[in-house]
Amino acid sequence: MSLLALAVAGRGLVDPKEPVVYADDEAFLRGRAAFETLRVYGGVPFRLESHLVRLADSCERIGVEPPDPEECRELASLALGAAGEPDAALRFYRTAGRERAASPGLVVLVSALPDGLEEKRAQGTKLVSLLGVRAEVPWLLGGVKSTSYAVNMAAEAEAKRRGADDAVFVTGDGLVLEGPVTNVWWRRGRELFTPSLDLGILAGVTRETLLELAPAHGYTVREGAFPLADLRAAEEAFTSSSVRELLAVVELDGEALPRGDAAGTLQAALRQAALG
Numbered sequence: 001m002s003l004l005a006l007a008v009a010g011r012g013l014v015d016p017k018e019p020v021v022y023a024d025d026e027a028f029l030r031g032r033a034a035f036e037t038l039r040v041y042g043g044v045p046f047r048l049e050s051h052l053v054r055l056a057d058s059c060e061r062i063g064v065e066p067p068d069p070e071e072c073r074e075l076a077s078l079a080l081g082a083a084g085e086p087d088a089a090l091r092f093y094r095t096a097g098r099e100r101a102a103s104p105g106l107v108v109l110v111s112a113l114p115d116g117l118e119e120k121r122a123q124g125t126k127l128v129s130l131l132g133v134r135a136e137v138p139w140l141l142g143g144v145k146s147t148s149y150a151v152n153m154a155a156e157a158e159a160k161r162r163g164a165d166d167a168v169f170v171t172g173d174g175l176v177l178e179g180p181v182t183n184v185w186w187r188r189g190r191e192l193f194t195p196s197l198d199l200g201i202l203a204g205v206t207r208e209t210l211l212e213l214a215p216a217h218g219y220t221v222r223e224g225a226f227p228l229a230d231l232r233a234a235e236e237a238f239t240s241s242s243v244r245e246l247l248a249v250v251e252l253d254g255e256a257l258p259r260g261d262a263a264g265t266l267q268a269a270l271r272q273a274a275l276g
């Protein structure tokens, strides 16, 4: 995503070409930082408050003082004004700060949306299942959006190496978790299924939005611990995330999955919720 504008706590707007993180910030040294990515529709960040709450939760889990939400809002509005792009991606990074200094940083980025998202939505996404961990113990940081995402990016790269677009993590005993940057859903009849948060997956804000929107469109949602075989046997499946929104899953481990109406219906409902 190309960077359009940048705002930094204590500095305000900063030229995106300027460096803003010290070499000895623990975010850089050890991946000790929390972040959020959300989508901006018509100049308005969608579900900003939910993202700021999750940012604070992530900070607490990694032992970093959460940022002041008001400062986050102000920096976001500065950066969005400078970017001048009403449909964009907005990211917050709360870094642990310089070693021994305990002075956490806050950086807010506005970037252009990735190219080709709507083409991808038309095509659908191909997934491969890869071994992931059920992060039940607190130090495995399940459900934490920290910048230690190298494992997630390596899984996505492995999926691409195998000719797919993305991965879906599955536990050693075959339970579906989530994608590297998405939550996963599937449908049988009028029932939607998605893995439950107690599996140590991220509480996606889009996931939460879909849980709210689904009943009005005639779907009931079951959250739980489901085997990969259920996803394979689905009548349709899709992923959800803030920037990519909903993408139909057209292939799993090299086998075609059917397309259905739920992904399109809920994608339209999400857009409607976002655009008011």
Ligand SMILES: Cc1ncc(COP(=O)(O)O)c(C=O)c1O
Binding pocket: 037, 145, 178, 179, 180, 181, 182, 183, 201, 202, 203, 204, 205, 206, 207, 240, 241, 242, 243
């Ligand atoms: C591991 C993981 N799961 C799920 C999601 C989807 O979350 P959201 O809908 O809040 O973007 C993300 C988002 O980046 C993620 O990193």
